[in-house]
Amino acid sequence: MTIDLTTQFTGLDFVNPFILASAPPTESKRKILKAFEAGWGGVVTKTIGLHPVENVAGPKTIYQRTSETKPYVSREKRPDTVSHSSWNWELISDQPLEQWLPDLKEIKETYPDRMVIASIMAGAGSEEEMQNWQTLAKACVGVGCDALELNLSCPHMDRKDMGAHIANDEEIIQSVLKAVKAAVDVPIWVKLTPSSSSLIDGAGAAYAAGASSISLCNTFPSLPLMDPETMKFEVEVDGLVTSGGQGGLAILHQALDRVSSLSRAYPDKSISGIGGIKGFREAFNFIVHGAGNLQICTAAMEEKGSGGVGVKLIKELTDDLADYLERKGYSSIEEFRGVARERIVEHSQIRRKSEDYNGGYAQSA
Numbered sequence: 001m002t003i004d005l006t007t008q009f010t011g012l013d014f015v016n017p018f019i020l021a022s023a024p025p026t027e028s029k030r031k032i033l034k035a036f037e038a039g040w041g042g043v044v045t046k047t048i049g050l051h052p053v054e055n056v057a058g059p060k061t062i063y064q065r066t067s068e069t070k071p072y073v074s075r076e077k078r079p080d081t082v083s084h085s086s087w088n089w090e091l092i093s094d095q096p097l098e099q100w101l102p103d104l105k106e107i108k109e110t111y112p113d114r115m116v117i118a119s120i121m122a123g124a125g126s127e128e129e130m131q132n133w134q135t136l137a138k139a140c141v142g143v144g145c146d147a148l149e150l151n152l153s154c155p156h157m158d159r160k161d162m163g164a165h166i167a168n169d170e171e172i173i174q175s176v177l178k179a180v181k182a183a184v185d186v187p188i189w190v191k192l193t194p195s196s197s198s199l200i201d202g203a204g205a206a207y208a209a210g211a212s213s214i215s216l217c218n219t220f221p222s223l224p225l226m227d228p229e230t231m232k233f234e235v236e237v238d239g240l241v242t243s244g245g246q247g248g249l250a251i252l253h254q255a256l257d258r259v260s261s262l263s264r265a266y267p268d269k270s271i272s273g274i275g276g277i278k279g280f281r282e283a284f285n286f287i288v289h290g291a292g293n294l295q296i297c298t299a300a301m302e303e304k305g306s307g308g309v310g311v312k313l314i315k316e317l318t319d320d321l322a323d324y325l326e327r328k329g330y331s332s333i334e335e336f337r338g339v340a341r342e343r344i345v346e347h348s349q350i351r352r353k354s355e356d357y358n359g360g361y362a363q364s365a
């Protein structure tokens with residue numbers, strides 16, 4: 001029996017719920033076509049902008065590994081290591097919009113049943129920047145993109161009106177959504193940063209302004225490690241480094257915590273879960289906390305021989321999900337989506353060894 005993995009999410013039909021996140025696996029037509037050939041249900045393109053991009057004069061991404069015998073984390077090549085995380089300080093796509101447009105059109109025409117979500121980013125605080133959002137949105141939808149993901153979460157921006165810098169500002173979030181919604185009529189996903197101090201309020205503002213879904217999480221702000229012998233950071237340029245983003249397995253639990261908080265605050269709203277997915281078990285955990293769609297980056301990039309698009313990974317994910325649905329007698333992920341929600345409670349609701357628990361306060365007389 002063939003198990004049907006079709007998943008409806010934000011009004012779109014996905015052949016399976018696994019999509020490649022906005023990052024190097026989705027940075028070019030060649031990679032996206034390869035990803036679709038391998039079986040991915042959709043892609044969020046590498047973020048497209050209108051401003052010039054110049055990356056650092058050194059490696060943009062490193063892969064950090066650990067091992068049981070020598071369990072320190074390092075990019076250093078050692079035998080018997082397993083993946084710990086990625087660390088990157090890459091900016092958005094350096095491919096101009098004019099080059100993206102014919103590529104997106106061809107991708108969509110070649111794979112009409114796969115979902116292409118264009119990730120876009122512009123600034124804030126001026127009429128001109130609102131028009132930039134609209135220009136990007138109209139252009140991408142005009143060539144057939146099925147949805148947009150607004151990047152309000154890039155952690156590597158010096159400009160204070162872009163990326164993660166604006167994720168705390170509900171007014172800006174709403175003004176960007178208003179501008180984009182006035183320009184196009186497709187589902188709009190909003191990608192937020194886990195480092196925002198008011199993540200749930202920001203997400204609430206986005207939903208209220210018409211976001212179809214929140215994509216959580218972008219990478220976690222972090223620093224690369226310094227080698228005690230060489231006194232060099234594991235990635236640096238001229239001895240200098242700046243805060244970058246961590247992805248991969250190391251962020252799984254924190255990403256789940258963010259998704260769970262959001263899903264409990266807005267149980268009826270959609271969430272695309274991202275952060276540390278390497279296989280079915282991690283994907284399952286995002287689903288039970290409420291995610292209806294799963295995005296993957298680091299695990300696909302790390303897969304050797306796949307051109308960085310996770311050829312084996314998507315086969316494993318779909319095979320393992322099909323096997324799970326069949327064994328459990330579920331017809332789709334909707335049957336177990338969100339089941340963990342009601343089991344995440346206040347500390348005071350967890351049973352104590354005795355009845356004496358008073359929330360940690362001294363007993364009043």
Ligand SMILES: Cc1cc2nc3c(=O)[nH]c(=O)nc-3n(C[C@H](O)[C@H](O)[C@H](O)COP(=O)(O)O)c2cc1C
Nearest residue numbers: 021022023047088217218247248275276296297298
């Ligand atoms: C090298 C690299 C580049 C990335 N570029 C973007 C980007 O352009 N836009 C974006 O929204 N997220 C970007 N991300 C974040 C990923 O889409 C994803 O949110 C993050 O890596 C967490 O997922 P993971 O644990 O599966 O890697 C990038 C991540 C990496 C590792």
